[in-house]
Amino acid sequence: MTLGWRRLLPLIALLLGAAEVRPTQEYLSPEIRAAQEDPSRHPGWLWVDEGEALWRAGDQSCAACHGSIAGMAGVAARYPLVAADGALLDLEGRIERCRTQQQREPAFGRESEALLALASAIALQSRGMPVAVTTDGPAASFLEEGRRFYETRQGQLNLSCGGCHDDNAGRRLRGDIISNGLGTGYPAYRLEWNTMGSLHRRLRACSLGVRAEQFPLGSREYLTLELFLASRAKGLPVEAPGLRR
Amino acid sequence: MVLALALLAAPAVGQVASFTMAEDAIEAPLDGLRGDPARGEAVVRNRETANCLICHSIPGAAESFMGEVGPPLAGVRSRLSPGQIRLRVVDPTLWNPQAIMPAYHRTEGLVRVDPRYRGRPVLTAQEVEDVVAYLSALEAPER
Numbered sequence: 582m583t584l585g586w587r588r589l590l591p592l593i594a595l596l597l598g599a600a601e602v603r604p605t606q607e608y609l610s611p612e613i614r615a616a617q618e619d620p621s622r623h624p625g626w627l628w629v630d631e632g633e634a635l636w637r638a639g640d641q642s643c644a645a646c647h648g649s650i651a652g653m654a655g656v657a658a659r660y661p662l663v664a665a666d667g668a669l670l671d672l673e674g675r676i677e678r679c680r681t682q683q684q685r686e687p688a689f690g691r692e693s694e695a696l697l698a699l700a701s702a703i704a705l706q707s708r709g710m711p712v713a714v715t716t717d718g719p720a721a722s723f724l725e726e727g728r729r730f731y732e733t734r735q736g737q738l739n740l741s742c743g744g745c746h747d748d749n750a751g752r753r754l755r756g757d758i759i760s761n762g763l764g765t766g767y768p769a770y771r772l773e774w775n776t777m778g779s780l781h782r783r784l785r786a787c788s789l790g791v792r793a794e795q796f797p798l799g800s801r802e803y804l805t806l807e808l809f810l811a812s813r814a815k816g817l818p819v820e821a822p823g824l825r826r
Numbered sequence: 827m828v829l830a831l832a833l834l835a836a837p838a839v840g841q842v843a844s845f846t847m848a849e850d851a852i853e854a855p856l857d858g859l860r861g862d863p864a865r866g867e868a869v870v871r872n873r874e875t876a877n878c879l880i881c882h883s884i885p886g887a888a889e890s891f892m893g894e895v896g897p898p899l900a901g902v903r904s905r906l907s908p909g910q911i912r913l914r915v916v917d918p919t920l921w922n923p924q925a926i927m928p929a930y931h932r933t934e935g936l937v938r939v940d941p942r943y944r945g946r947p948v949l950t951a952q953e954v955e956d957v958v959a960y961l962s963a964l965e966a967p968e969r
Contacts (some may be wrong), residue, residue: 756891
């Protein structure tokens with residue numbers, strides 16, 4: 582009975598056309614989806630609270646230049662983006678740059694609690710806003726690289742990202758419903774991890790799943806892939822901080 | 827220790843059996859091996875190796891959380907001969923290049939393989955034969 586709605590997902594996807602890309606929240610179970618919207622039931626809010634405190638911490642605080650964190654509304658929706666020096670940056674990479682170059686503090690480090698907390702608090706300001714990454718100009722070649730990675734069958738299991746997230750979205754992979762793999766919910770609290778984690782950590786898990794080479798957090802492979810995923814999500818809502826199984 | 831060294835030193839070549847394909851089937855058992863259905867069932871249900879049930883379901887209540895990316899395996903014998911099943915386990919893209927299902931007995935032409943698995947097929951020739959024996963005997967559930 583409770584599984585009935587899930588059985589309809591492939592049918593719905595078929596009726597809407599195979600190329601349809603839908604928000605990840607529509608693939609979540611009703612329970613997880615409700616909890617994602619409810620701060621009292623979403624453990625990720627511990628990181629949000631910590632991130633908002635970090636925003637104001639110290640003499641050279643984020644707030645000292647940027648003002649209230651509410652002013653970050655819409656920022657996360659534009660990442661990843663190409664910086665003035667030509668580097669492709671995700672939100673975490675931008676925070677680390679700000680920290681080392683503007684605040685003259687040591688980098689937090691990828692996947693550190695502090696970086697996840699700040700990224701979560703900043704991303705929250707864009708929650709519900711449409712993803713609006715730039716894909717032309719200097720971003721175009723990065724986008725193409727990401728698209729190639731997405732479409733290439735890889736690993737000992739010889740699977741491409743699209744083989745699951747385009748062709749089989751809505752179907753059940755073991756106990757999980759396959760989403761369109763957009764990354765709009767990251768950083769996300771994953772129950773499997775029992776903690777908050779970045780999109781790149783999630784991508785490493787995907788690589789491991791198909792028995793492919795895993796790339797470092799912040800690597801060019803995952804940054805360009807993230808840009809391609811975001812291009813697929815254009816116009817769909819930012820869900821971060823997400824809640825995932 | 828000696829055994830461990832011997833395993834590490836095992837050459838990558840020779841881990842994949844040679845075979846002859848006719849239409850969409852590999853009629854001859856790999857390396858002339860005899861498959862065992864009970865061992866095959868264990869391979870199919872093993873979540874750490876082939877992980878068939880991440881995409882397929884089998885009859886019975888013993889397993890939960892089975893996938894639906896691929897067709898249910900019950901009654902596959904009424905749709906495919908043992909040779910056809912063998913080819914689909916060895917490498918379904920030999921017959922259908924668009925097949926999403928991984929090749930379980932292939933090491934060549936793969937991209938970015940995790941170094942720990944490079945040069946090794948997912949299943950050995952014996953395991954392929956065991957799976958073929960299991961699936962060729964798997965009845966459809968009674969309705």
